[in-house]
Amino acid sequence: MPRIPFDLEARRPYLVPAFSDAEYDRRLAAVRGExxxxxxxxxxxxxxxxSPSAVAYLTNFAPAFxxxxxxxxQDGGVTVTTDAVLHGEPMHSMIxxxxxxxxxxxxxxxxxxxxxxxxxxxxDCLDPGARVGLVGMTSVPLHLHAxxxxxxxxxxxxxxxxxxxxxxxxxxxxxxxxxAGWVADEAMAAAFRTLDVGVEETAVAAAIVHRxxxxxxxxxxxxxxxxxxxxxxxxxxxxxxxxxxxxxxxLDLGASRDGYLSDTSRCAVVGRPRPExxxxxxxxxxxxxxxxxxxxxxxxxxxxxxALLRVVAGTRYEPYYCPGGFGHGIGTAVLEPPxxxxxxxxxxxxxxxxAYEPMVVVExxxxxxxxxxxxxxxxxxxxxxxxxxxxxxx
Amino acid sequence: MSAKNRPAMPYGWGRVPxxxxxxxxxxxxPFPVDEYRDRLRRLGRLMRQDGVDCVVVIGNRADATNIRxxxxxxxxxxxxxxxxxxxxxxPGFTTNAVMHGEPMHSGIxxxxIEDVRCAAAPRTVTGSASPATVYDHVEDFVRERGCExxxxxxxxxxxxDRVVAFLQETFPAARVTAAATMLRQMRAIKSPRxxxxxxxxxxxxxxxxxxxMDAVRPGVTEFDLAAEAYxxxxxxxxxxxGFAISLCAGARAGFKHMAPTAYRVQAGDMVYIDVGGxxxxxxxxxxxxxxxxxPTPEQRRFLEAQIGIVxxxxxxxxxxxxxxxxxxxxxxxxxDAGYGDYLYFRGHGVGCAVQDLPAFAxxxxxxxxxxxxxxxxxxxxxxxxxxxxxxxxxxxxxGGVERxxxxxxxxx
Numbered sequence: 099m100p101r102i103p104f105d106l107e108a109r110r111p112y113l114v115p116a117f118s119d120a121e122y123d124r125r126l127a128a129v130r131g132e133x134x135x136x137x138x139x140x141x142x143x144x145x146x147x148x149s150p151s152a153v154a155y156l157t158n159f160a161p162a163f164x165x166x167x168x169x170x171x172q173d174g175g176v177t178v179t180t181d182a183v184l185h186g187e188p189m190h191s192m193i194x195x196x197x198x199x200x201x202x203x204x205x206x207x208x209x210x211x212x213x214x215x216x217x218x219x220x221x222d223c224l225d226p227g228a229r230v231g232l233v234g235m236t237s238v239p240l241h242l243h244a245x246x247x248x249x250x251x252x253x254x255x256x257x258x259x260x261x262x263x264x265x266x267x268x269x270x271x272x273x274x275x276x277x278a279g280w281v282a283d284e285a286m287a288a289a290f291r292t293l294d295v296g297v298e299e300t301a302v303a304a305a306i307v308h309r310x311x312x313x314x315x316x317x318x319x320x321x322x323x324x325x326x327x328x329x330x331x332x333x334x335x336x337x338x339x340x341x342x343x344x345x346x347x348x349l350d351l352g353a354s355r356d357g358y359l360s361d362t363s364r365c366a367v368v369g370r371p372r373p374e375x376x377x378x379x380x381x382x383x384x385x386x387x388x389x390x391x392x393x394x395x396x397x398x399x400x401x402x403x404x405a406l407l408r409v410v411a412g413t414r415y416e417p418y419y420c421p422g423g424f425g426h427g428i429g430t431a432v433l434e435p436p437x438x439x440x441x442x443x444x445x446x447x448x449x450x451x452x453a454y455e456p457m458v459v460v461e462x463x464x465x466x467x468x469x470x471x472x473x474x475x476x477x478x479x480x481x482x483x484x485x486x487x488x489x490x491x492x
Numbered sequence: 493m494s495a496k497n498r499p500a501m502p503y504g505w506g507r508v509p510x511x512x513x514x515x516x517x518x519x520x521x522p523f524p525v526d527e528y529r530d531r532l533r534r535l536g537r538l539m540r541q542d543g544v545d546c547v548v549v550i551g552n553r554a555d556a557t558n559i560r561x562x563x564x565x566x567x568x569x570x571x572x573x574x575x576x577x578x579x580x581x582x583p584g585f586t587t588n589a590v591m592h593g594e595p596m597h598s599g600i601x602x603x604x605i606e607d608v609r610c611a612a613a614p615r616t617v618t619g620s621a622s623p624a625t626v627y628d629h630v631e632d633f634v635r636e637r638g639c640e641x642x643x644x645x646x647x648x649x650x651x652x653d654r655v656v657a658f659l660q661e662t663f664p665a666a667r668v669t670a671a672a673t674m675l676r677q678m679r680a681i682k683s684p685r686x687x688x689x690x691x692x693x694x695x696x697x698x699x700x701x702x703x704x705m706d707a708v709r710p711g712v713t714e715f716d717l718a719a720e721a722y723x724x725x726x727x728x729x730x731x732x733x734g735f736a737i738s739l740c741a742g743a744r745a746g747f748k749h750m751a752p753t754a755y756r757v758q759a760g761d762m763v764y765i766d767v768g769g770x771x772x773x774x775x776x777x778x779x780x781x782x783x784x785x786x787p788t789p790e791q792r793r794f795l796e797a798q799i800g801i802v803x804x805x806x807x808x809x810x811x812x813x814x815x816x817x818x819x820x821x822x823x824x825x826x827x828d829a830g831y832g833d834y835l836y837f838r839g840h841g842v843g844c845a846v847q848d849l850p851a852f853a854x855x856x857x858x859x860x861x862x863x864x865x866x867x868x869x870x871x872x873x874x875x876x877x878x879x880x881x882x883x884x885x886x887x888x889x890x891g892g893v894e895r896x897x898x899x900x901x902x903x904x
Contacts, residue, residue, distance in 0.1 A: 240670070332594075
């Protein structure tokens with residue numbers, strides 16, 4: 099068993115909550131409100147390193163390995179169970195992030211426990227007859243689901259219960275998104291200070307990642323720096339390959355600040371641009387501006403798509419424009435609803451955050467895309483990333 | 493290519509072709525294709541041993557490493573990917589990790605499998621057309637390979653229950669079973685080509701650890717040190733960080749895994765880093781500790797004691813060495829130094845995932861085998877004082893072990 103105490107008093111010197119107590123209280127109250135509407139006695143929320151955000155949303159604890167459950171009971175109690183314990187020590191394994199007093203630890207198979215102990219502990223704090231909703235149906239491992247279901251016959255899927263609470267971003271969350279946007283702007287500026295003929299793609303990526311971490315954030319996703327003909331396939335990993343005179347470059351980066359994310363892209367030419375590259379970049383800007391003019395609460399995503407299609411209709415770029423995706427919702431995951439694509443009749447609403455990225459991708463030449471993270475406001479939108487749109491000589 | 497006569501993709505999707513010929517000029521593989529064919533042959537032998545006619549290997553956000561191991565496809569999007577491997581015959585690959593409908597903009601060019609059939613990402617398609625899903629493609633793959641009445645194993649953990657249920661419902665005459673661990677033992681033993689790539693992955697961690705340790709001085713923040721580590725690691729060619737960096741100083745260093753903060757390092761603080769990078773799909777994992785300024789005699793004794801444990805245990809490591817017995821060597825040394833209460837005997841295989849077999853833990857009866865590659869980190873973690881942990885990656889050779897890292901061990 100753990101040698102180092104991990105009760106709330108032991109955690110407190112290291113615990114830096116991302117949000118105010120009032121914000122966490124508001125979330126729990128909203129969750130309990132949804133639970134009572136659904137007739138649930140308790141909610142069991144799953145999290146792991148690949149999907150930590152639901153657990154972090156309720157507890158400030160983002161599992162970095164192993165598994166965790168948050169049990170929210172209608173009667174008021176909250177319990178966290180986790181087997182995210184490296185070498186048996188919760189305090190060596192990020193539990194100091196957790197603001198919930200009641201933490202119960204399972205040791206996992208390497209340290210003499212059973213693989214499903216973390217689920218058993220969660221079930222143990224509930225009455226077997228309780229009507230319990232499970233959040234995380236698509237990410238909970240099979241053996242943990244089986245252990246819960248065996249002990250809680252009335253277990254039912256309940257992803258929608260938490261999703262409906264999380265869909266509307268609070269003022270504190272919006273402030274985090276703005277912070278993530280600012281870090282991305284700074285990283286983009288660092289990239290453009292580095293970008294030049296003869297510089298390796300990996301050196302540009304290094305400048306980006308250095309800036310993100312120096313500002314106390316993390317990468318939201320794998321940073322993309324792609325130059326040369328490969329830029330005509332858009333996404334790729336940075337390579338140890340020097341950029342050549344006249345090449346197009348595609349940059350895509352984002353920051354995570356306390357789990358809240360930004361996503362921004364710019365394209366550019368290093369050295370002396372060829373006319374066809376400049377022309378492509380201008381189309382990217384025209385698309386960006388045409389769609390932006392349609393973005394406001396009440397607009398359908400397909401309205402924006404139609405405005406974008408009008409820009410390329412009948413031009414030589416029409417075959418290279420990608421109507422199948424010009425952005426995505428963003429928040430605590432890079433890809434959240436709503437998807438921005440042709441035919442999506444979803445209506446934009448205030449407090450939605452989207453990464454907006456209409457793109458033209460020409461194999462053999464390059465990519466033109468201006469991507470910014472946008473917050474839908476009561477009257478229009480607010481740009482959460484602000485790097486200049488025009489990155490080429492005019 | 494369509495499944496069950498459904499359109500493969502709606503209008504505006506998949507306009508950039510991705511046949512093997514289209515992918516070949518862009519394909520960036522860490523090895524010749526022979527290496528992958530050899531892995532499939534080894535998997536085929538395991539399947540015949542277990543009486544399995546066909547396996548379906550799944551990859552998703554929770555675990556994409558088996559897919560990268562067998563196909564070199566890296567999912568940047570967090571979709572569902574499945575590889576159908578018959579005991580005899582060609583494999584089939586499907587994924588819906590497809591950004592804006594273009595597989596060639598989503599990394600499919602790095603997948604060497606010839607028979608690739610992509611599907612639209614869920615919730616990104618509307619309208620009357622119902623494009624084929626990854627499940628439809630898997631159904632076709634299994635049928636075309638004549639395995640619909642055979643024994644089908646599903647390799648994977650998260651999401652495997654859904655795939656098992658789907659296959660059993662679709663092929664009532666088949667025997668469908670979960671085979672979650674089939675690839676784990678195979679992945680634990682590395683080929684010579686893999687070891688070369690692992691060496692390069694270890695260089696990334698070397699550069700990162702060295703940059704951070706060199707930058708330690710009074711007044712520098714933990715954020716700054718993490719940033720220096722990552723700049724060096726990406727400059728050296730990292731694809732992506734292997735895991736969230738741990739960087740902590742002062743009293744925080746007494747808990748080992750602490751995310752960096754704005755804390756400013758002070759003279760006399762112990763500073764700890766745990767960092768790794770991914771290179772061509774392979775991971776590294778390295779830790780270093782030092783003192784800001786000159787260590788006190790006790791800090792030095794603490795750091796040297798841990799180095800002594802690593803040296804002595806690695807001196808005894810060789811094919812056939814039992815992990816639990818190696819742990820007792822470490823326990824004796826720590827106890828004799830007066831640090832028994834601070835020792836955590838830990839280590840783990842590393843390769844296409846940061847945490848693989850073998851698992852170093854006291855009492856583990858498993859034995860080392862030649863060409864296992866592992867990160868070894870028997871740590872001394874002392875609350876309020878600091879962490880001593882020299883962690884590097886080692887390979888089991890014919891008669892001992894070889895260190896794959898080159899970064900210095902001492903900053904005092």
